Amino acid sequence: MKIRVGIIGVTGYTGGELLRLLLNHPQAEVKKVTSRSNAGNDVTQVHPNLKGQICLVEEQFQIDAFLEGLDVVFLALPHEKSAPLAKELYQKGIKVIDLGADFRIKDSEAYEYWYELKHSCPELLPESVYGLPEIYKDEISKAKIVANPGCYPTSIILGLAPLLANEVISNENIIIDSKSGVSGAGKTLTDITHFPNINENLLAYKVGNHRHIGEIEQELSLLSKSPVLINFTPHLIPMNRGILSSIYVTPIANVTQKDLDELYQEFYKNCPFIRLRDKDNLPQTKWVQGSNYCDIAPIFDERTGKIIVFSAIDNLVKGASGQAIQNMNIMFGLDETSGLKLGGIYP
Known part of the structure; x- marks a missing residue:
């Protein structure tokens, strides 16, 4: 059975790149997507390059309904917005890959210094793993929350x-x-x-x-x-x-x-x-x-x-969405290159 994927915050560049790459992933399927600005509309309205590749309406976000039937959720949100959602996902046993900054810095005081706000879920910082596969592959394979690195x-x-x-x-x-x-x-x-x-x-x-x-x-x-x-x-x-x-x-x-x-x-x-x-x-x-x-x-x-x-x-790929999928592959015991065997676009 394919990994059932949800994306929260699909409208941005990283959300669109997640969609583009996951559409070619042999062992994953994007089941649900949502964002504030395009809810109720087809996702290709904001990502027209994917027209003909996917037909999926962005849901009006209600967390319990959205999470039903999902194995993993990608959070493509600004800092401060991911942590409260990650907490709910974690409590429901759904794996989380956060493309934002909320779980990258392990010290809540350091997070407050660099982002000028208090961390809303500091108790989850020890539960998260920094998602750089070349360094933390073993830890990622056991993680429930992965903090995707910045670019x-x-x-x-x-x-x-x-x-x-x-x-x-x-x-x-x-x-x-x-x-x-x-x-x-x-x-x-x-x-x-x-x-x-x-x-x-x-x-x-x-x-x-x-x-x-x-x-x-x-x-x-x-x-x-x-x-x-x-x-x-x-x-x-x-x-x-x-x-x-x-x-x-x-x-x-x-x-x-x-x-x-x-x-x-x-x-x-x-x-x-x-x-x-x-x-x-x-x-x-x-x-x-x-x-x-x-x-x-x-x-x-x-x-x-x-x-x-x-x-x-x-x-947008190794610096964001591609690395996030690489992390998903490791979390689910797949070949880490699955869905990512793409050469560069040249010239």
Whole structure:
């Protein structure tokens, strides 16, 4: 029997990407979807690219009726909105994959600092698992609540994990320069995402106080087993999809390019969605567009003695909906690549 799926908050980009990918999943079926803005209408009214692929009316949301007959629910909601729903789902024994931020940060005080509000269900934080399969696959397989990582954190944590877990680099002076396509900001129009403002433009934003910093530092510190502070600067670029992170770190021992290559190959040897690149084929967002891959290239700069790690993902797939489905597969004991065996869209 197929996994019976519900999506709450289907109207946005991540909701639409969930639908697109799940329609091609051999072992899952989307049974119910809902959102505030399109309730009572066919889901293809807000996702016209899927017309002819699915015919499903968004339900007027009433939680008990919505949950009936479902095995798993994806929450594609803003922060603060997911936690109360996740609590009800958890109590009813339905598995939850939250694409929002409510369960990513494990310390409720840290959550309050970064999101400027109190967590409504702090008692559930220990019950949730951070949904980065390359690091937490075993924990995800037993989880009832999975906190799907943010898009920037996915590209950064995967880029740095082998170095920090193996104590190759200093925890200090980690400098991260990330550039994201506009879809990462969501559907709601803002001043910086308005076409005349972002077209032919490149800008940094939320320097030093981006909310993903708390999540990134939490996970990097766990990998390192000691506190990690980062300098993280996100940039918005005038393209639809993709994140490229360039990460600058300092080794604490002698290292060669061969050492780095072997380290990353060993660390990610059982990770089907990690593709390692090299100096002559540095990661490009175009190569991962539409796919669940993360392309990584660790480069040793002999002249400066620094390591530069390049990491590329599609922010809507590996950075959101594709990773969420990867987590679903693991939670239900499926091959983690099921429904996700898609190459990038090129050119």
